[in-house]
Amino acid sequence: MTTPTQKAAAKKAPATTPATKKTAARKSTAPAKLAVKADESPWTKAELAEVRGDLNADRERLRSELNLAEHELHDLMRDAGDGAGNDQADVGSTTFERDHEMSLANNAREMLAQTERALARIEDGTYGVCEIGGEPIGKMRLMAFPRATLCLSCKQREERR
Numbered sequence: 249m250t251t252p253t254q255k256a257a258a259k260k261a262p263a264t265t266p267a268t269k270k271t272a273a274r275k276s277t278a279p280a281k282l283a284v285k286a287d288e289s290p291w292t293k294a295e296l297a298e299v300r301g302d303l304n305a306d307r308e309r310l311r312s313e314l315n316l317a318e319h320e321l322h323d324l325m326r327d328a329g330d331g332a333g334n335d336q337a338d339v340g341s342t343t344f345e346r347d348h349e350m351s352l353a354n355n356a357r358e359m360l361a362q363t364e365r366a367l368a369r370i371e372d373g374t375y376g377v378c379e380i381g382g383e384p385i386g387k388m389r390l391m392a393f394p395r396a397t398l399c400l401s402c403k404q405r406e407e408r409r
């Protein structure tokens with residue numbers, strides 16, 4: 249049972265946690281402590297900015313490539329649908345084109361996913377760690393190939409399978 253005064257008190261106490269602005273000094277400009285090989289120097293802000301810039305640019309490019317390929321594919325599928333009267337050669341070349349567009353789209357989609365994962369890993373600080381072995385991928389390799397999620401030896405092992 250609540251008395252009127254208790255009610256009033258409850259009403260009067262809205263959760264006004266004083267406006268502590270979340271300027272909680274998280275230095276977002278400093279590069280996270282990302283993994284590097286033992287003989288490599290830590291990531292500098294500039295290096296990280298470069299890699300991130302590359303990844304962002306790749307993401308934009310891949311998105312539009314994917315978009316384009318999916319559009320082409322859509323058109324090809326539609327044309328195939330009303331393909332009455334196509335002779336055999338037309339059908340063959342359409343199939344070829346469609347397979348081609350499909351592999352372009354798949355390729356772009358896969359690279360886009362890799363690029364987005366790399367960007368996410370920069371954010372969460374796991375960028376540069378091999379996804380199989382957990383060892384540092386190496387800054388040099390990442391600067392040359394920013395999407396890399398595997399160290400070179402794991403990558404080569406994967407490819408041999």
Ligand SMILES: [Zn+2]
Pocket residue numbers: 378379380381382383398399400401402403
């Ligand atoms: Zn590895």
